[in-house]
Amino acid sequence: MADAPYTPPAVWDPNTVSGGRFAGINRPTAGPREERELPVGEHPFQLYSLATPNGVKVTIMLEELLEAGHRGAEYDAWTVNISAGEQFGSGFVAVNPNSKIPALLDRSTPDAPFRVFESGAILVHLAEKFGMFLPADPAKRAEVLSWLFWQVASAPFIGGGFGHFYAYAPEKYEYPINRYAMETKRIFDVADKRLAQSRFLAGDEYSIADIANFPWLAPFTEGTIYNDAKTFLSIDEYTHVARWVAEIKARPAVRRGRIVNKVWGDEDTQLKERHSAADFAGKRLD
Template identity: 40%
Template sequence: MIDVYTSPTPNGHKVTVTLDEMGVEYNLIPVDLASGEQKIPAFLAMNPNGRIPVIVDRDNDDFVVFESGAIMVYLAEKYGKFYPRDPKVRSRALQWLMFQMGGVGPMMGQANVFYRYFPEKIQPAIERYQNECRRLFEVLDRRLAEAPYLAGDEITIADFANWCWVRTHNWSGASVEGLEHLNRWLDELYDRPGCQSGIAKPVRIEDSEELIKHARNMVTR
């Protein structure tokens, strides 16, 4: 059984979408970010960076994996799904996964903060990050004009990773208007049952005491 410590954010959804697409049963343990549960010592014992998501593979000596991209690779290797066997195609999947980790996620995150949450509206900062988001969306659009999915003809973890972020573009104020191939891809993944269920997982904050119980077990093992 896989324990998943998470919250309903794009990075959190990357893991639940991957698991649901793979048809893997898992134990969902909510982390209340607003109250800072990700910073308690028991959680930091699993992820020193104090961020979600984290998984614990109970069937593999309670092995802990943090960082959403690393978790996706671990699951893809463990279950042999959405991870191409051909080395070149697999490399392309990893390249586009890193594209999301190093570009799409950080830029959309900053755009979201300055556009929606920062107490002072700093227009140059808002435009800088929104423009960079749009540039990255255009990169994805050009790639998806060449192939149905980011790595080629088969869907991979790279598609799930990028989709979980790009689908939230309205939150950052970045537009996908006119990007025909990107929108085709967004709609196609929305139609997948695993993607639908993965982003709709009920994370009940009132059950978050389970986080402390499970994490403390990890510390004492």
């Protein structure tokens, strides 16, 4: 059955209620909605985030740097409850005017702290600062950045597109589900074909391209995102993606990074805040 026809008005009404899971916080305006300071810990990096795919990119990156021996990458990770609208507090908006997680405050130079927002920008910043996961060779660097920004450009089709209409929208409509299911499968096919040619997305070396893509692709292969999306999209078809996911998810830093700022699921897989390696004691790293 075709969807009921909808004729857009000449001018969209900003007071329109869209419904759905995030109807209570969605507004067509930017800026703070309340005065709320952010907590600040003792480490060089202060991360304000949540363990969504975009948030996990940064905690994996920081844990990888620590795993490699970079003590200067120590960080405090503070949970931002986006369902409760905490991203619209004045302190968070000062770090990210777009009110999206993750946001990073770099205090490694105490007298000149600065913000970095957008997950892709944070990964590049940390990679350049510590000289890891982003090659210096121009051709290799270009390949890594290409796959990084491919992910940044693709995520809205997967999350705001497929994820929203398939799992979160108050009503199911055939057209948007078909539209974004097709695009999500196309994205998986791009990755699968590439990973049939190389061990990692940008070649033989693990990089920020893999760190960025893994948190979005892995939950589909595991069947842990958007209800039964794994079955609906026949994700098992993408065997090269599955091989890549299995290799990356076994990395100790990845296992730690995936639970930082996680506030759902079994309690022993949650780590609401992270302030030192000791915080992982007693936690189950799947």
